């Protein structure tokens with residue numbers, strides 16, 4: 001694309017490998033376009049394709065997804081009736097794709113650490129009329145109940161307990177015989193926590209002696225007047241989760257926050273430093289350490305990113321396989337992306353990101369190259385079988 005502010009610009013071109021998508025008037029100078037992170041750069045005045053905007057159109061029926069995102073949900077291979085965890089879920093693209101594949105039967109637990117993003121997930125689920133999605137606000141670095149101090153969080157008392165007991169994961173875990181008594185060996189800390197949660201539940205709800213704070217009474221009055229609010233939220237408030245019992249999910253998806261170096265179009269690039277890339281890698285490993293413990297024996301863990309940085313992709317796989325001997329890479333279906341990178345690079349030395357895949361492992365992952373013929377965003381998917389006992 002060429003042009004100066006105010007000039008008519010041809011977008012795209014009639015190149016053999018490209019498209020002519022129309023003519024537009026540049027509203028910013030070329031240099032401002034590449035500096036601005038927001039705003040309208042070009043006003044389209046003549047289009048070849050009159051494509052409508054997808055968002056807001058056919059609400060609940062269409063949700064625009066990148067091809068690798070759909071592939072990720074399919075690679076996870078969720079089945080109706082299963083219990084799935086989507087650890088970093090907002091805005092819920094993959095969460096909803098998973099729920100659709102499960103025919104809305106079973107449970108998809110979707111987490112995000114940001115309150116409003118949890119509301120986005122709930123809104124999207126409500127829009128698509130998917131009832132098996134339960135979204136909670138939780139820092140996925142603190143997903144494991146065994147990591148919590150052996151005290152009951154204040155949110156178990158009073159208001160939130162009275163409002164939405166069914167949606168409190170720790171309580172529903174505590175009440176679920178499956179989690180409490182079948183197979184999952186609980187540490188003394190977890191048992192203590194469970195007992196406390198049960199006691200708390202019996203005292204406040206089960207026994208009929210419900211404690212009702214003034215704040216709860218005010219909230220209930222508002223709810224009676226205004227309706228229940230959006231989705232499963234309490235009048236627009238996301239529910240906090242405390243964490244989950246280890247080894248209780250059939251499948252876990254970690255679609256990790258990343259450097260997003262695969263995203264296209266990317267008008268503003270060049271912010272990342274090597275140190276920043278390393279920080280992403282370190283953060284992803286911490287999230288992975290949580291994810292791996294939540295999968296039941298024989299279950300599946302899928303790790304994905306929308307970056308092309310091997311330090312966040314192949315190096316994470318190396319870390320996973322070298323750290324957890326009960327993990328193995330498992331073939332993916334569908335397999336559309338190319339092979340992963342074998343070897344390593346000294347550029348990533350010093351923080352354990354130097355080593356990537358070993359020969360033979362490259363075909364068990366999918367790497368989507370944004371400059372390749374598939375014309376997708378850059379993306380990476382690894383699928384692990386979890387065999388711990």
Ligand SMILES: C[S@@+](CC[C@H](N)C(=O)[O-])C[C@H]1O[C@@H](n2cnc3c(N)ncnc32)[C@H](O)[C@@H]1O
Pocket residue numbers: 069087088089090091092093094095111112113114117138139140141255256257258
């Ligand atoms: C790559 S996006 C997820 C995209 C989403 N899976 C989808 O397909 O729609 C990463 C998300 O992780 C969330 N996140 C980052 N750190 C987190 C943490 N410690 N706990 C929970 N969520 C986190 C961010 O808020 C962001 O929404």
